[in-house]
Each structure stands twice: as C-alpha cells, then as structure tokens.
Amino acid sequence: MLDLAKIAGQIPGISQHMQREAIASQQRFELAQRLQQQAADRQGQLVQTQADFRDRAIFAAATPIEPLDECFDIQTAPYSHSVFATDGSQISPSHHEIAYCYLINIGQIMLHYGQSLHPLLDSVPEVFYKKEDLYISKQWGIRLEEWMGHRRTVSEAETLAEMACNWVLPPGEHYDIPNLALVDGSLIYWFLDSLPNEARDKILPPILASCERLRETKIPMMGYVSASRSTEGLNFLRLQACEYEHPNCVVNCGDLTEKYPCQKIDSLRDSTFWAGQLQPGQRSPLYRSNLRILELYEEAQRVYFCYVNVGTEIARVEMPQWVVDDRTLLEQSLSIVLAQVHKGYGYPVALAEAHNQAVVRGGDRVRFFTLLEQQLIKAGIRNVGTSYKEARKRGSIA
Structure with a gap:
C-alpha cells in the first residue's frame, strides 16, 4: 500500500522542478524558432551538407523535403472510405502457471464510411507452446518477453495486410473506394537494430513483406504515433547551430565528453516545437528519416513523417516513400487520419477499437488457464495446478 502522507513532503520539490523546466523549455523553443528561420533561408545548402557529412555525424537527423517555414492545411476526408487497423496484446509466460506458454491476441478492425456496410470487429488469438517458440x-x-513482443509486431503486420488485401481485391473484383491501413505506432522498427542479424532476419523480413503486399495492392499505410518523444526533425537544426565550417563531428567534437556545441535546443521534442507552429488541421513539412535500420528497407518502403495538429495533440504520422510519391494519395490518406482522430474524440477510432478487441484482461487470463487446465486433465495429465506462490498472491489473509 502506498502511504501518501510519507510522500506529501516531496510534492513541492516536484512542482518547483517542473516550473523551472517550463521556463527552460520556453527558452529552447524560442531559440529553435530562430534556428528554423535561419535554416529555412539556406535549406538546400544544409541538405547538401548533411548528405556530404552524414557518415561523420554523431546524431540522427531527418531531412526536410518541403520548406521548413511552411505549414500545410489538411483537406477534408472523402465521404466514402474504408479504414483497416490492427493491434495486439498478450498473456506472458510464467513458470508459476499450470503450463509454460504464451498467447498473442491480435485485434482487427475494418470500418466503412458512406457505404452502408457492416464493420468488422474481431480478434485472432494464437497460443505458443512448442520448444522452438x-x-x-x-x-x-x-x-x-522481449521476443514475444517482436513476434506480436509480426502478427500485427501480417494480419493487417491479410485483412486489407483480401477486402480490397476479392476474387474477380476490384475495389476503388479510398482506403487506409493504420498502424498503432512507428513504421520504423528501430528496436530491431540492436538485435543479432540472425534474430532480426526472423522478424523484419515478414513485416516488410506485409508492407510490400499493401503497396502492390495500392493500399496506403500510415503509422500514428501519439505523444512522440522524437527529436529527429529538430536535429536537422543542429547543422545550422554548428560552430564549425563543416559539421564533421568525429574530427571537431570527437573528444568532447559533455554537451556538444550544437546541442543548443537539447531536450526539446519535435512535437513540443510544432505545437507552437501548427493550427488545428495543419501539418508540418515532410521529413525523410535517416535512421540506420531503414538501410534494410527497400527504397519504396523508406519512411517519411510529418507532425499533425489533430486538435488534441501534435501527432507524428509516418508513411512509406511510395505514398509520399503520390501527392494525391498522400493528402487523401492524411485527411482520413485526421477524420479518424475526430471520430475517436482525440485518437483514431480504428486504432482504439483494435486495442479494445486485442486487450487481454485479468479475467481473460484466468479463463484461459482454466480452459487449459481442463484440457490437460481430460488428456490424462495429473497434478495440474499453479504454484503455491501464485495461489497465495491471488488472495490475502491479512
């Protein structure tokens, strides 16, 4: 039990710290505005400099492909359109349960607007219990537990492609209503970059294959990142803030152990900056991400992103290059994303419903292991039950 009386004395210190941070954040924001305007005046030169010295930079910076000092209005979504989305949840394995296994549950959603069609709200569970799993x-x-999360990401991507492509291209038919495949989170699977090659090769290729299937079926895909903590866009301004003639970080700053000279707006997030720039219904310029993991993607699948003021927050919206190359498709897809947020009162309704279909609650976990226990007993396996530790944790005699 948490004793609130014992932590009450620490609360004033927290509020004072946050007040100081708010003042410092405002100063960083004002500096970032000045750097952005300066960078916008010589954007082409900075982009070329970034390309020339990319292998000698010590920070990851995205490349803007539109004017830095412009904001863009998002058009109204088409009256008739369809949205596809998936999300996943799981039951983690435990040695204290009756069997050591785990379950992944994928929620899948298909919503149709202006078409008089019934939606699809469903979930697909899969149990992993074999030695190789x-x-x-x-x-x-x-x-x-980490591997299980990677497997869940694969299942989400494969289920999304299977559902969307089977609907858009049924046998002998062609579906030409505007549509969008929505992903909860980033399309950049940067967390796989640190994995051994053999492990990564079991996760990333099936994800990219699912993305390619969407491209071949011409179903645009976008990733919606809420409360983004990325600084990838603002890192481009470090090229403008560099004190040296050439941003050769290895040579100029390689011996520094503290803050680098170009980190003048350190700790300021992209979303915080664009919150002061964008009006509701507007987006930032498009950026091309240069994270290392994207070198494993096909050129058409390389990831671009922008920030969108959806009214309730500044969301980071990501899309593959093939969507960016088709300007009409890009604007149409962004309009559907914005409409989804409005229908969901602050968050895309398709993603929220996919989560609701996928989530595994405490009662679901109990029923799953109860069903498993019944099957084990029916199969003739005796001494089936949870450990004494797990049994005692489920109740209290105090």
Missing part, C-alpha cells in the same frame, strides 16, 4: 531467443541472449 519458447527457447529460440535464448541463443541470442534475448529475453522471452
């Missing part, structure tokens, strides 16, 4: 990650030093 439970212990394959140990050879790479990856915890099973």
Whole structure:
C-alpha cells in the first residue's frame, strides 16, 4: 500500500522542478524558432551538407523535403472510405502457471464510411507452446518477453495486410473506394537494430513483406504515433547551430565528453516545437528519416513523417516513400487520419477499437488457464495446478 502522507513532503520539490523546466523549455523553443528561420533561408545548402557529412555525424537527423517555414492545411476526408487497423496484446509466460506458454491476441478492425456496410470487429488469438517458440531467443541472449513482443509486431503486420488485401481485391473484383491501413505506432522498427542479424532476419523480413503486399495492392499505410518523444526533425537544426565550417563531428567534437556545441535546443521534442507552429488541421513539412535500420528497407518502403495538429495533440504520422510519391494519395490518406482522430474524440477510432478487441484482461487470463487446465486433465495429465506462490498472491489473509 502506498502511504501518501510519507510522500506529501516531496510534492513541492516536484512542482518547483517542473516550473523551472517550463521556463527552460520556453527558452529552447524560442531559440529553435530562430534556428528554423535561419535554416529555412539556406535549406538546400544544409541538405547538401548533411548528405556530404552524414557518415561523420554523431546524431540522427531527418531531412526536410518541403520548406521548413511552411505549414500545410489538411483537406477534408472523402465521404466514402474504408479504414483497416490492427493491434495486439498478450498473456506472458510464467513458470508459476499450470503450463509454460504464451498467447498473442491480435485485434482487427475494418470500418466503412458512406457505404452502408457492416464493420468488422474481431480478434485472432494464437497460443505458443512448442520448444522452438519458447527457447529460440535464448541463443541470442534475448529475453522471452522481449521476443514475444517482436513476434506480436509480426502478427500485427501480417494480419493487417491479410485483412486489407483480401477486402480490397476479392476474387474477380476490384475495389476503388479510398482506403487506409493504420498502424498503432512507428513504421520504423528501430528496436530491431540492436538485435543479432540472425534474430532480426526472423522478424523484419515478414513485416516488410506485409508492407510490400499493401503497396502492390495500392493500399496506403500510415503509422500514428501519439505523444512522440522524437527529436529527429529538430536535429536537422543542429547543422545550422554548428560552430564549425563543416559539421564533421568525429574530427571537431570527437573528444568532447559533455554537451556538444550544437546541442543548443537539447531536450526539446519535435512535437513540443510544432505545437507552437501548427493550427488545428495543419501539418508540418515532410521529413525523410535517416535512421540506420531503414538501410534494410527497400527504397519504396523508406519512411517519411510529418507532425499533425489533430486538435488534441501534435501527432507524428509516418508513411512509406511510395505514398509520399503520390501527392494525391498522400493528402487523401492524411485527411482520413485526421477524420479518424475526430471520430475517436482525440485518437483514431480504428486504432482504439483494435486495442479494445486485442486487450487481454485479468479475467481473460484466468479463463484461459482454466480452459487449459481442463484440457490437460481430460488428456490424462495429473497434478495440474499453479504454484503455491501464485495461489497465495491471488488472495490475502491479512
């Protein structure tokens, strides 16, 4: 039990700290505005400099492909359109349960607007219990819980492509209503970059294959990142803030152990900056991400992003290059994203419903293991039950 009386004395210190941080954040914002205007005046030169010295930079900076000092209005969504979305949840394995296994549940959503069609709200569960499912990650030093999360990402991507493509291209028919495949989170699977090649090759290729299937079926895909903490866009301004003639970080700043000279707006996030620039219904310029993991993507699947003022927050919206190349498709897809947020009262309704279909609650976990226990007993397996530790944790005698 948390004793609130014992932490009450710490609260004033927290508020004072946050007040100081708010003042410092405002100063960083004003400096970022000045740097942005300066960078906009010589944007072409900075982009070329970035390309020339990219392999000698110590920070990851996205490349703007539109004027830095412009904001763009998002058009109204088409009356008739369809939205596809998936999300996942899981039951983690435990040695204290009756069987060591885990479950991944994928929620899948298909919503149709202006078409008089019924929606699809469903979930697809899968249980993993074989030796190769439970212990394959140990050879790479990856915890099973982490590996389970990677497997869930694969299942989400494959389910999304399967659902959307089967609807858009049924046998002998052609579907030409505007549509969008929505992903909860980033399209940049940067967390796979640190994995051994053999482990990564079991996760990333099936995800990219699903993305390619969407491209071949001409279903635009976008990733919606709420409360983004990225500084990838603002990092481009570090090229403008550099004190040297050439931004050769390895040579000029390689021996520094503290803050680098170009980190003048350090800790300011992209979303915080664009909150002061964008009006509701507007987006920032498009950026091309240069994160290292994207070198494993096909050119058409390289990720671009922009920030959108959806009214309730500044969301980061990501899309593959093939969507960016088709300007009409890009604007149409962004309009559908914005409409989804409005229908969901601050968050895309398709993603929220996919989460609701996927989420595994405490009662679901109990029913799952109860069903498993019944099947084990029916199969003739005796001494089935949870550990004493798990049994005692589920109740209290105090």
